[in-house]
Amino acid sequence: MRLAEFNIRNFRSIVDTGWNSISSDNITALIGQNESGKTSVLEALYSFYNGAISEDILRSDLSMPEVSCTYIPESTDNFDYIDSRRMPPGVLEEIKNSNRLGLTRKWNPDLSSLICLSGNNVSKIFDKLKSDEINLFKNTINRIENLISECLEIKNESEGLEESIISLKKKLDITGKKNNELKKQLKKTSNAEEKEILKRNIENVNKEYQHVSDTIKEGETRIYENKIKLSDKDLIKQYGEDCLGLIESMDLIKSELEGAYKSLREIESNMHLLKGEKEKKAGETKLFQAKDKYIMKSREMETITENTGIKIRLVKNLLDNIELSEAEKMARQEYETTKKLYSQEEAGELFFRNIPQHEFFEDFSSLLPNRIDLEDIFENNSRVEGFRAVRNFLIIAGLDPEFFRQTNNRILKQKIENLNNEVTVDFQEYWRQNVGKTNKIRINFELEHYDISHPEKKGKPYLEFWIKDQHERLYPKQRSRGVRWFLSFYLELKAFARENKNLHRVLLIDEPALSLHARAQEDVLKVFEDIKGKIQIIYTTHSPHLIDHSKLYRLLAVQRANEKSEQSETIIFNASQLHSATSDTLSPVCSFMGTGFTRQETQRQSKNIIVEDITSFYYLSAINKLFNNNTEICFLPANGPAGIITLVSLLMGWGYDFSVFLFNNKENSQIINELQSSLYDFDIDDPDSKLQVADHLPGPEDLFSTLDFKKFIIKTRVGISGSNSGYITQNELSRPLIAAGFAQSVSTGDITFSCFDDETQKNMECLFDSVVKKIMTLDETL
Amino acid sequence: MLHPEDIKRINDSFRAAPEKVRNREITDSLRYAGLIQQAMLPSTQVIDKLLSEYFILFMPKSFVSGDFYWVAYKNKQRYIVAADCTGHGVPGALMSIMGISFLNEITSNGCPQMSNRILNKLREKIMESLNQTGEINESKDGIDLSMCIINKDKTSIQFSGANNPLYIIRNNKLLEIKADSMPVGINAVSEEPFSVTDIKIRKNDILYMFSDGFPDQFGGPDGKKFKYRPFKQLLLDIHKRKMNEQHTILRNTINNWMGNNEQIDDILIFGFKII
Known part of the structure; x- marks a missing residue:
């Protein structure tokens, strides 16, 4: 990975x-x-x-x-x-x-x-799981609360009805008595008119009696129905109420757990402030108690979380009209499945x-010592000076410390000599600096034994290290700080790489x-x-x-x-955005580009073309590559127009053959005039002139059609109506970095000649013919 | 070119005026803008110097037009353009003024000698002016056009087209030179270079450059588009006639076709004969 x-x-x-x-x-x-x-x-x-x-x-x-x-x-x-x-x-x-x-x-x-x-999509999956769990709790709690209030309403209704029935029954009793009285009066009276009135009254009282009696019956039926309803919901309600209780307790335990954690951390962080045995002992007891409390609350939390998780699912299932035993089984299964899943x-x-593994190397201060006792190596005594460097050295040499327990002195010496050669060859691969003219330094170690000058260690083995050149054999500490640092760095990284090979x-x-x-x-x-x-x-x-x-x-x-x-x-x-960084930030890159010429170790006696700066160097070298030109042309970047004369003088002095190629811009015009007036080979109108000027092109960026410039150089789609080089200047883009990016794409083969449109191709062909081909033919005639 | 601040000022003053006055002012302004636009188009005297036999059917939908034509004589070559800007009316006219200005600018100093390079440069100028960078919410306006450059001895032409083709009628046969399928302006995905087609021409060849206004006009008995096949046939039928007669026939044909239907877009046909 x-x-x-x-x-x-x-x-x-x-x-x-x-x-x-x-x-x-x-x-x-x-x-x-x-x-x-x-x-x-x-x-x-x-x-x-x-x-x-x-x-x-x-x-x-x-x-x-x-x-x-x-x-x-x-x-x-x-x-x-x-x-x-x-x-x-x-x-x-x-x-x-x-x-x-x-x-x-x-x-x-x-x-x-x-x-x-x-990661977006992964987080979405976990978020969905979390929101499903939250919704399960939220929806089920809502449903439980609705159920409780529904039950309460039914109960209240039944109680109201019962009260009404009592008063209705009293009324019924009164009406029955009234009826009996009226019937008695009817028997007693002989007046036809009165009889008629009494009959009507009896009829009315009967009706009223019947009505009250019906109402009582209706009320009793309703009360009976409510009882059945309540008995149906009672179980779910009971579980629901339990569940709400659990949730409430869970919140309480959660806050207690947080409190316990907070006080534990507080006690822990104050421990170092305690002074004296007594105070420290009291502190430790307090810490122990706090830890105990935290562990206890954690367990309580674990238990209640599980109970609540199962109960809420059970209630949900019951509310969905699933039979109790089935609902219980399902709730347990559902909870187990959810609990089993990894959290994010x-x-x-x-x-x-x-x-x-991420390893942070801040300093490489463990420098190779002059000597180290084998005893310290065997005992892994990391406090001994240079222990780490020696350990690294042995890892690179592929040597287990146990090797030194070998008793055969001849084998030991031979092996050490071989290893000295191997390590030195490897080290010299990296350390290219010479000591003196040609000598490269060698790293050596030897197995020695203490003599009488160290009576307390007499006869004990130790390893001695040397950094040698042809004439001298010096201890590491006698070498320069730079050599010692590099050696330490080399040992650390190579050992690290060897240890972590796979x-x-x-x-x-x-x-x-x-x-x-x-x-x-x-x-x-x-x-x-x-x-x-x-x-x-x-x-x-x-x-x-x-x-x-x-x-x-x-x-x-x-x-x-x-x-x-x-x-x-x-x-x-x-x-890809480097050109947007400030010039101060980019100074290591830019100063490197400035040092380009001094790094060039390939100037040759012919086929040298001096160009005005590192930007032109990148573009022209890349274009030369685009034409698959096998003849190696050496483009020499001057450090701006002012450096051209110096370079010209230098190459003339060395007797090298060269030409100068410049773009036709304001900055270069003075140099063009100067070259033409002071040096006879630089007459621009002379076909054999050493000076070539790109007539219509102010800068190397203008070799590209605007479309190609946008597509391959600056990689944006903005409209550019002026010159490409003008666009770079106006927008304060870093010319050398952009040019280096282009050269890189050409060298990796991401950009080839056929990628460009006809305008760019013609410009490049024209430039190649007039500058590169010309110097090639000139050299052949020499 | 109008500065955005000026456009805002004009719009604000329009909004402030009562409706009737405002309508009249708008009409007057548009009429006057039409005159300005007309003045920016090449005059007959200029065109006469470049082409001996030609006609231009130019029927703006409104007072101002999104279609325009343009000619120039540079490096002993004749440059001819027939263009159709996005939209019509005021927005189209603003684009057309921009197009004319840019063409003048591109050809004024160091004029490119290849038609495709002129279109490439024109596209850069339009993208730059409209701040087109390929973002989603920006203006996608552009110009469809055809451009011919007749060489100095009139033996060949270069043609580059942005969506609009070129028709050449020779020996009673119509030859269509296809255009690149992209406008002069920002493209959907990326901008590609315009292509150029070199065509040998002969004496009496007749070349037609046009916007899509004529073939796309609705009308006729079924209220349908005029379409390209009848348009080509019409040109084949009339190409032997004199230029002014061709102009009249085309105008009458499209007016009859339109009948009571509204003109949907600006119409431009630029025909000329190689003498």
């Missing part, structure tokens, strides 16, 4: 870096001024791995840090360490299909942190265990090679190149010599959003 991208938020001066890609060839350089935030990027990537941060990492607004990394799994990675049955459906498929594994570490205010699985944090933790690692290195000569800094880059197989190296640098100018895609430019303010946030430009 290899690191592909990172995104850092709220970490020292960083607010949000956005996503930044790590170079696919495993070497990534962070460039930028002091205080720009380069080291913060390395620290954040290291904190992502080990989880540790200190309070000074936090930003003033106290927003908590968050670091996300995306990894590319190996094609052979089947994620066997993950129980796929416990992974929420779709998560593994998403990781496999996208071939990206996202992990985010988020820190809490108490500086503890959690790793979780991240659990899944993140599992994947995290399998990502490449493992992916991310190596974070802050400012390597500060005390080294420019050439030795390039040697550092060589060591990186050698170990990069499975090790991804991310380093910060200010040095132009620690940047491979042909691999600018390895760069990330780090700077403050507002250059003038140290309070301003850190922003990062990836390789």
Whole structure:
């Protein structure tokens, strides 16, 4: 698995870096001024791995840090360490299909942190699971509350009815008595008129009696129905009420657990302030009690969470009219299935265990000692001076310390001699500086025994180290600081690479090679190149010599959003946006380009073409390559128009053959005039002139049609009505960087001659004929 | 070209006026704008110097037009353009004024000698002026056009087209030179270079350049489009007639076809004979 991208938020001066890609060839350089935030990027990537941060990492607004990394799994990675049955459906498929594994570490205010699985689609799946659980609780609680209030209404109605029935029964009794009385009066009376009235009254009372009696019956029926209804709902209501009780208790236990955790942390953090035995003992007892309480509350929380989870599902099932025993069985199963699934944090933790280890190398101070006792090596005594360097040395030499227990002195000496040769050959591969004219230094170690001058150690074995050249045999400490640093760096990285041969690692290195000569800094880059197989190296640098100018895609430019303010946030430009970074940020790249000529070790006696600057150098070299020209032309970049005369004089002095090619712009016109007036071979009208001027082209960018310029050089679709070179100047883009990007695309074969339209092709052909072909034919005639 | 601030000022003053007055003012303004646009088109005297036999059927839908024609004489070559800007009326007219200005500018100094390069440059200018960069919410306006460059001895022409083709009638046969399928302006995905076609021409060849206004006009008994096949046939039928007669026939034909239907777009046909 290899690191592909990172995104850092709220970490020292960083607010949000956005996503930044790590170079696919495993070497990534962070460039930028002091205080720009380069080291913060390395620290954040290291904190992502080990989880540790200190309070000074936090930003003033106290927003908590968050670091996300995306990894590319190996094609052979089947994620066997993950129980796929416990992974929420779709998560593994998403990781496999996208071939990206996202992990985010988020820190809490108490500086503890959690790793979780991240990435848009993966997070969506986990969010859905969470929201399903929340909705289950929310909806079921609503339904329980509705049920409780429904039951209450029924009960109230029944009680009301019962009261009414009592009073109605009294009324019925009165009406019955009244009826009897009226009937008696009817028997007694003989008056026909009165009889008629009494009959009507009796009829009315009868009707009323009947009505009251019917109402009572209706009420009783309703009460009976309500009783049945309540008995039906009673069970669910009872479970529902239990469930609400559990939820309430869960909230209470949760707050108690939080309180217990808080007081535990508080006691823990105050422990170091305690003085005296008594105070310390009391503190420890307090801490023990707090821990106990926390563990107890955690267990309570675990139990109640499980009970509530099952109960809420049971109630839901009962509300869905599922029979009790079935509902119980289903609830348990559903809960087990949900509980079994990894949370986003659990899944993140599992994947995290399998990502490449991030190692932070801040200094290489463990320098090789003059000597070390074998006893210290056997006892792994890491406090002894130079122990780590010796350990690294032995790892590189492929030597187990046990080897020195060998008693046969001849075998020991022979083996040591062979190893000295092997290590020296390997070291000399990287260290290109000579001591004196031709001698390269050699690293040697020897097995010796203490003599009488060390009576307390007499006869005990020790290893002695030497750094030799032809004439001298000096102890490491007698060598220069630069040599010792490089040796220490070489031992550390080579040992690291050897130990982790088959493992992916991310190596974070802050400012390597500060005390080294420019050439030795390039040697550092060589060591990186050698170990990069499975090790991804991310380093910060200010040095132009620690940047491979042909691999600018390895760069990330780090700077403050507002250059003038140290309070301003850190922003990062990836390789494709380098030209947007400030010139100060880019100074290692630009100064490298400025040193281009001094690096050229290939000037030859003929076929030299002097061009005005590094931008022209990149374009013309690339165009020469586009024509598959096998004859090696040496383009020599002057450092701007002013440097042309110096270069011309230099090459004339050396007796080299050359011509000068210039674009037709205002800056060059003075030099053109100067060359024409002072040197006889530079008459522009002479067909054999050494001076060639691109008549209609103000700059190398104008060789391209506007369309091709937009498509292949600046990669935007904006309309450009003026000249291409004018556009670059107006928009303050970095000409050398853009040119270097183009040269890179040509050298990788991403851009070929056939990619261009007829206008560009004609311009290039014309230039090639008039400049390159001309110098080739001129040389042939010489 | 009008500055956006001026357009805003004009719009604000329109909104402030009472409706009737405003309508009258709009009509007057448009009529006057039409005169300005007419003045920017090449005059007959200029065209007469370049072409001996030609006609231009120019029927704007409104007072101002999104179609325009343009000619120039540079490097002993004759440059002829018939163009159709996005939209019609005021927006089209603004684009057409921009197009005419840009063509004059491109050909005024260091005039490219190839028609496709002129269109490439014109596209850059339009994209730059309208801030077109390929973003979703920006203006997608552009120009469809055909451009011919007749060489100095009138033996060949270069043709480049942005959506609009060129018809050549020779020996009673109509030859269609296809255009590139893209406007002069921002494209949907990416901008590609315009192509150029070199065509040998002969004496008495008749060349027609046009906008889509004529073939796309609705009318006739069924209210349908006139369409390209009848348009080609019509040109074949009339190409032997004198230029002014062709002009009259085309105008009458489209007016009759339109009947009571509204003219849907500006109409432009530029025909000329190689003498």
